[in-house]
Structure formats: C-alpha cells, structure tokens
Amino acid sequence: MGHAEAGAGHNLDCDIAILGGGLAGGLIALALRRERPDLRLQVIEAGPVLGGNHIWSFFAGDVDARGMALLDPLITHRWDGYDVRFPAHRRMLDTAYHAIRSDQFDAGLRKMLSEGTIRTGAAVTSATSDNVVLESGEEIAARAVIDCRGAGDLDALEGGWQKFVGLELELAAPHGLERPVIMDATVEQIDGYRFVYLLPFGPNRIFVEDTYYSDGPELDAALIEERVLGYAVAQGWRVAEVVHREKGVLPVVCNGAFGEYWRSTGAVPKAGVRAGQFHPVTGYSLPDAVRSALFIAGHADLSGEALHGRLFARAAQRWRETSYYRMLDSMMFYGADTSNRYKILERFYRLSPALISRFYAGRSRWTDKLRIISGKPPIPVGRGIRAIGKNMKRKSRDA
Structure with a gap:
C-alpha cells in the first residue's frame, strides 16, 4: 500500500510512529525505509540522541543474511573469532563477532532515514495504536504506533539479573589481544556468576566490562568500576584514560506471566524488550530486534490494529518457544x-x-x-x- 493510499481520507501526521529510538525502534525504522520507502515515518525519542549510551555486540550466527544486510552499515568493529576463559577450561572459537556503537548507530540512522524522520528530546505521555501525545502537548496522528521504549512491568517476570559496568580504556602500551574475550570467569566469583568481558578496539584501546548473574538488581557502579580498573592492573595494563562508561541491569527470566507483561504497557503494538523480545539467558535483544524489524517491514497491512494482533501473537509464540x-x-x-x-x-x-x-x-x-x-x-x-x-x-x- 502506497503513501497516498495509506493517508487517504485521514489527516495523518505520519504513517508509522515509532516510540523509542533505541535498538528495536531504530532497526524497525531502517527496515521500513529500505523495504517501504513510500511510508512516512516518525522516530520519537525522549533522549538527545538515538541509541543512548551502548555498545551492542553479536555473533555472526545471531542473524541471517537479510539481518546482516540490515546491520552491516552500523557495524563499527569486526573480529574473526573470540576466546573464553574458565578456571578449568580455555578455548578459542572462530565464530565471527561484531560490535555496534551507539554513536555510529545514531549517525547511521540519521544518514539513511529521510530528513524530518527523527525527533529527539520528545517525551511521550500517552499512546494508542494510532495516536501519540507528547509531553509538550502536541498530538501525532498515525496509521500505526509501535512502542519500543524499553521494558514493561518487570514485576510480571521472575528470575535473576545480569548487571554490568563497562569502561573503555586508553592504555599507555598495547594490550596484546587480537580478538574479544566473551567470558573471563577466572576472576573471583562475587555476587553470583561473575565474568569479565573484553573488546579490543585498537592496539591501545580496550573495553572492559565486569558482569554478574545475580539474584538481585542492585548495582554499585563505583565499586564495580574499581574492580574493572583493578582487573586492568592485574593484566599488566597501565590506564592512560577512561574514554567511555556504560552500565546496565538486564532481566534473566525464569518464569512469569507474559500476558500480564504485555498488557502492562497498554494495548499498543510493541517490539523489542517492551514486547518481551529478548533472550531469557543472556538478556540480549539484538537478534530478536532484527527479526522483528524484518517481520514488520514484510507486511502490507501496517494499520495499528493489524500490527498489534500480529506482534502480540508473534511475541506470545516466541515466549512459548523459549x-x-x-x-x-x-x-x-x-x-x-x-x-x-x-x-x-x-x-x-x-x-x-x-x-x-x-x-x-x-x-x-x-x-x-x-x-x-x-x-x-x-x-x-x-x-x-x-x-x-x-x-x-x-x-x-x-x-
């Protein structure tokens, strides 16, 4: 259905309003731009930039060829394999690994999406399947609204937490790593399962993240940052500068009430973590975000009602499958x-x-x-x- 037909008889401000300019929302916009360039899109983000402050990483096997084509312009670092380290076992695997930085994510989307598509600094106060009200009082009428603004009511889910603090470090001398270390679990086991995650961004530049699979979500960022710096010292690295900081707390789901979780954010089409689309063990949402973006872009009927039904059924099915x-x-x-x-x-x-x-x-x-x-x-x-x-x-x- 073309743009003229989509808006026929209606005073629409856009065809699709995407709430949240994070990973899920940004990839939906990019997929729709590639597959349905006739549609008028609005990406509405409360923050000053798209993507927030993140480094997203993924394995080559996480996405198919179409998914990789979607992500390829956004990738900032690529490696041919990765390592793991445990007290009784070390291994190198040759699965390719990739990283996307949020600043490149923001720049790439601004370059590839049409002018006027992205609206930052625009907080949403309410939304339905075809209408958005901003904090400023402005209303946006759309053929469909897709809500991608992060997690819903986590009280509807049960389990533990994956929490982390990461520092990107500029070192005084080369670190010597050629590929990522996905898990270094040779560190002291504190607050559950603990491991350190390493991404070598250059000879003297490395991202070091201290991660915990814990029973509680409490995160003492200052304490864990000290542990990150202590880890660097233990590796023989001398830190010249901390150039980037990142932290987060992700749910690791053992059980829960999926329907309750979906309904907690209203009867609006949803994608990403807001739709419960993340890996129950790792907490990561990139593979599901890619699949959702391609799924949405592949449908002719993009009305709010139709999208809500399809996305709910798809998310519920994925909940059962996982x-x-x-x-x-x-x-x-x-x-x-x-x-x-x-x-x-x-x-x-x-x-x-x-x-x-x-x-x-x-x-x-x-x-x-x-x-x-x-x-x-x-x-x-x-x-x-x-x-x-x-x-x-x-x-x-x-x-």
Missing part, C-alpha cells in the same frame, strides 16, 4: 550455589561451536537441548530437579 532457556535459568538461580554458577557455563563452552552459536541466537534444536543437559551435570541432580519443580510451581500464566 521455555527451555527459562528452565536453564531456573537451574542456575534456584539449583546452583552462587559460587558454583560458573561451572554451568564452563561445561557449556566445551560443547560444539555450532550448538553454542544456535544457543546464543535463541534457535537451539531439540538435539542441542538434550546435549546441554545430558552427561554429568554441573550441579547435583537432585537440586536441579527441585529447581525445575520450584519453577513450575511459580506463576506461569501464558498469553
């Missing part, structure tokens, strides 16, 4: 002592690279699922069974 990952989270949080959680990942990283790749993409085969839980378990069998039973007794109302 129940296995939530079971694994239950074993980690309810079955393993906090000091031994690292053993679960240590064992996982002994499995085949293809299985690991499908796991991160959220596309595990049934054979993968059997393989992950077969053999000698990293936690006592009885405790694991009790953890799964405990999880099944918790509220699990589906959509």
Whole structure:
C-alpha cells in the first residue's frame, strides 16, 4: 500500500510512529525505509540522541543474511573469532563477532532515514495504536504506533539479573589481544556468576566490562568500576584514560506471566524488550530486534490494529518457544550455589561451536537441548530437579 493510499481520507501526521529510538525502534525504522520507502515515518525519542549510551555486540550466527544486510552499515568493529576463559577450561572459537556503537548507530540512522524522520528530546505521555501525545502537548496522528521504549512491568517476570559496568580504556602500551574475550570467569566469583568481558578496539584501546548473574538488581557502579580498573592492573595494563562508561541491569527470566507483561504497557503494538523480545539467558535483544524489524517491514497491512494482533501473537509464540532457556535459568538461580554458577557455563563452552552459536541466537534444536543437559551435570541432580519443580510451581500464566 502506497503513501497516498495509506493517508487517504485521514489527516495523518505520519504513517508509522515509532516510540523509542533505541535498538528495536531504530532497526524497525531502517527496515521500513529500505523495504517501504513510500511510508512516512516518525522516530520519537525522549533522549538527545538515538541509541543512548551502548555498545551492542553479536555473533555472526545471531542473524541471517537479510539481518546482516540490515546491520552491516552500523557495524563499527569486526573480529574473526573470540576466546573464553574458565578456571578449568580455555578455548578459542572462530565464530565471527561484531560490535555496534551507539554513536555510529545514531549517525547511521540519521544518514539513511529521510530528513524530518527523527525527533529527539520528545517525551511521550500517552499512546494508542494510532495516536501519540507528547509531553509538550502536541498530538501525532498515525496509521500505526509501535512502542519500543524499553521494558514493561518487570514485576510480571521472575528470575535473576545480569548487571554490568563497562569502561573503555586508553592504555599507555598495547594490550596484546587480537580478538574479544566473551567470558573471563577466572576472576573471583562475587555476587553470583561473575565474568569479565573484553573488546579490543585498537592496539591501545580496550573495553572492559565486569558482569554478574545475580539474584538481585542492585548495582554499585563505583565499586564495580574499581574492580574493572583493578582487573586492568592485574593484566599488566597501565590506564592512560577512561574514554567511555556504560552500565546496565538486564532481566534473566525464569518464569512469569507474559500476558500480564504485555498488557502492562497498554494495548499498543510493541517490539523489542517492551514486547518481551529478548533472550531469557543472556538478556540480549539484538537478534530478536532484527527479526522483528524484518517481520514488520514484510507486511502490507501496517494499520495499528493489524500490527498489534500480529506482534502480540508473534511475541506470545516466541515466549512459548523459549521455555527451555527459562528452565536453564531456573537451574542456575534456584539449583546452583552462587559460587558454583560458573561451572554451568564452563561445561557449556566445551560443547560444539555450532550448538553454542544456535544457543546464543535463541534457535537451539531439540538435539542441542538434550546435549546441554545430558552427561554429568554441573550441579547435583537432585537440586536441579527441585529447581525445575520450584519453577513450575511459580506463576506461569501464558498469553
């Protein structure tokens, strides 16, 4: 349906209003621009820039060829493989790894989207499937509204948390790393499963992130920043400057009420974390954000009512499909002592690279699922069974 037809008989300010200029909203806008250039888009972001203050990373296997084509102009760093380090196991995998910086995300979208599409510094006070009211009092009429403004009511979900503080460091001498270290779990295990994540951005530039799989969401950023700097010193690196800081707290979901979570943000079409579209184990949303963007751009009927029905059904189906990952989270949080959680990942990283790749993409085969839980378990069998039973007794109302 072309632009003229979409707006026929209506005083529309745009065809599609996308609320939130983060990863999900930005990729939807980019996919629609590529696939439906006839549509008038509005990306409405409360902050001063798109993308906030983030570094998003992903494995090559997380997206298909169409997804990679969508992301390719935004990628700032590429590596041919990555390492993991555990107390009893170290490994290099040759799966390609990529990173997108939020400043490049902002610049790329501004370059590729039509002039006037992006509105920053515009906070939303209310929204329906076809109308948006801004804090300024301005109203925007649209054929459809898609809400991508971050998480809904997390009280509807149960589990633990992945929390992190990352520093990008300029060093006085080269660090010597050629590829990322996705997990260095040889560090002291504090507050759950702890690991350090390393991205080498240049010979003297490295991003160091201290990450925790914890029972609670509390984040002492100053304390963890001290640990990051201490880690750098332990590696023999001398820090010349801290050039970038990042922190976050992501839900690691064991169970919950999906319908309640969706309804907590109103009867508006949703995508991204707001739609519950993130990996239950890693908390990362990029693979699902890419798939949602391509899914939306591939539909002819982009009315608000039609979009709401499709996106709700799709998100609910994905919630059901990812129940296995939530079971694994239950074993980690309810079955393993906090000091031994690292053993679960240590064992996982002994499995085949293809299985690991499908796991991160959220596309595990049934054979993968059997393989992950077969053999000698990293936690006592009885405790694991009790953890799964405990999880099944918790509220699990589906959509």
